[in-house]
Amino acid sequence: MNRATIAILVAVVLLPFVVRPVIAAEIWLFAIFGLGLNLLLGYTGLLSFGQGTFFGSAAYVAGWLLKHYAINVFFALGIGIGVGALSALLVGYLCVQRSGLYFIMLTFALNQLFFFIAYQWTSVTGGEDGMPGVPRPALLGIDFKDPLAYYIFVAALFLISLWIMKRIVESPLGRILQAIRENEVRAEAVGYNVARFKLLAFVIGGAFSGLAGVLYAMLFGIVPLEAIGFVSSGNVVFATLIGGSGSLYGPIIGSFVFIWLSESMSVIWTRWPLLLGVAFVIVVLFFRGGVVEAWSRFFAWRFSKQKA
Amino acid sequence: MALLETKSLSKSFGALAAVKDVSLGIAAGSLHSIIGPNGAGKTTLFNLLTGTFPPTSGRIFLDQKDITGTPANRIAHLGLARSFQRTNVFPAFSLLENVWVAAFACGSSWQGLLWRRTDRYPQATERARTALSDVGLLPKAHVAAREISHGEQRQLELAIALAAAPRVLLLDEPAAGLSPEETRRMVALVRALKGRYTIVLIEHKMDIIMSVSDRVSVMHFGALIAEGTPAEIQRDPEVRRAYLGGIAA
Numbered sequence: 001m002n003r004a005t006i007a008i009l010v011a012v013v014l015l016p017f018v019v020r021p022v023i024a025a026e027i028w029l030f031a032i033f034g035l036g037l038n039l040l041l042g043y044t045g046l047l048s049f050g051q052g053t054f055f056g057s058a059a060y061v062a063g064w065l066l067k068h069y070a071i072n073v074f075f076a077l078g079i080g081i082g083v084g085a086l087s088a089l090l091v092g093y094l095c096v097q098r099s100g101l102y103f104i105m106l107t108f109a110l111n112q113l114f115f116f117i118a119y120q121w122t123s124v125t126g127g128e129d130g131m132p133g134v135p136r137p138a139l140l141g142i143d144f145k146d147p148l149a150y151y152i153f154v155a156a157l158f159l160i161s162l163w164i165m166k167r168i169v170e171s172p173l174g175r176i177l178q179a180i181r182e183n184e185v186r187a188e189a190v191g192y193n194v195a196r197f198k199l200l201a202f203v204i205g206g207a208f209s210g211l212a213g214v215l216y217a218m219l220f221g222i223v224p225l226e227a228i229g230f231v232s233s234g235n236v237v238f239a240t241l242i243g244g245s246g247s248l249y250g251p252i253i254g255s256f257v258f259i260w261l262s263e264s265m266s267v268i269w270t271r272w273p274l275l276l277g278v279a280f281v282i283v284v285l286f287f288r289g290g291v292v293e294a295w296s297r298f299f300a301w302r303f304s305k306q307k308a
Numbered sequence: 309m310a311l312l313e314t315k316s317l318s319k320s321f322g323a324l325a326a327v328k329d330v331s332l333g334i335a336a337g338s339l340h341s342i343i344g345p346n347g348a349g350k351t352t353l354f355n356l357l358t359g360t361f362p363p364t365s366g367r368i369f370l371d372q373k374d375i376t377g378t379p380a381n382r383i384a385h386l387g388l389a390r391s392f393q394r395t396n397v398f399p400a401f402s403l404l405e406n407v408w409v410a411a412f413a414c415g416s417s418w419q420g421l422l423w424r425r426t427d428r429y430p431q432a433t434e435r436a437r438t439a440l441s442d443v444g445l446l447p448k449a450h451v452a453a454r455e456i457s458h459g460e461q462r463q464l465e466l467a468i469a470l471a472a473a474p475r476v477l478l479l480d481e482p483a484a485g486l487s488p489e490e491t492r493r494m495v496a497l498v499r500a501l502k503g504r505y506t507i508v509l510i511e512h513k514m515d516i517i518m519s520v521s522d523r524v525s526v527m528h529f530g531a532l533i534a535e536g537t538p539a540e541i542q543r544d545p546e547v548r549r550a551y552l553g554g555i556a557a
Contacts, residue, residue: 167422171424172424175412178401179409185396186398190384192381
């Protein structure tokens, strides 16, 4: 086991004692969302500004089924992952045809499309009021209404997601996606169908987003309209960049910083997003690799001082 | 017998005819050079051969099989690999990773694509190491591509093409921007590859062309104006007028 794994396991155990279990659960589910985005952003070099589409669609569909048909939790997760992947297949197929700024605008525009569908379709989504009443059914006799039990469930799913993502980025697929990020023309020339691989990254990212979306709906018992909007898409990009998109662990740290800041500061100070803005400016100006880079630079600096 | 063949290949960009009615046959096992002044359409011809874009008209055959219009990402799998005129590598990757990506692409199987660790593909790794050692870069296998010199990047460029284990190697000015010393090394390298692969070489430096080629084709304003052995080409009056001018005289 490497040091990062141990640190994460320790964090998983300690977190519910440091912050409320609900917040702790939100941190890990948001980290799952970030892991999915980072396969696109960090590994493939695609800035998707529409991850909320997959997160929100999954939350609505699975939430609706949970609410009206009282489906099993595992089934709900499966549905969420499926809806996330499927919506990503649809959106991704259209987006990978373009690159650069056009790509970003397309992900954003399609996100807006999904947002307005959710906004208008009030009979299902509740429109602006959101879709309340999503239950958190018991699973195998464990009552998930107990926040700590649900926290353990979310944390376990996060660990599984992290393990899967680690395998993916260390597989040939991970290397091919990075090759596309490094040099798309050459990747095509050595024999990879770049558009197909980008689409695959979308679908995998969408599946992770979908899982996060369902966990979110069950955590708060409601699917707010923002879940499918650009707020959600923007937040996950934000958090991932703050944490550091260059590393597998960046989005996890980003999620921690983002959720912790927003939950603890929003109670004290209504203008708290200002803090996020400052954090973001610092990252963009000085630490393009986010917290992960700041951290490693700090240690390199300390090490060099010790030597001297 | 021609391994790679074009029949009346043409490509126009709007009013500009970049490649005009080129019929070319590359014999298996030979080293066939394509020369011509800047803008003669040599790189465009390579782009047509490797499927970067489809020809306006004409056909391309590999081993008697029509491959016209095959997209770029399929071409490598057919056994046609190219190096680029402007260095075109994966900067953040180590040299081994650069070459591994090409070796894996054309490897026998993509099994475990999403799951197996990249170091569990002994065949691809072996092929990548061989390609690096062929160009003399094996000692730097774990250095990042962005950290090596321009000359070494040109060698890496070649290694990426070799890693695909191609039948035909298309080399677009492998010695572009090299110092005399580095050029000598590159020429030795190309000569060492001769015979192992069928090679199509675009080059500007006359001494290289004349010393390594079996056949030479001359392009001028998109059209082929002459073809022959290096000695024949040097004597050809039309070639001298169009291109060689005072250089070879």
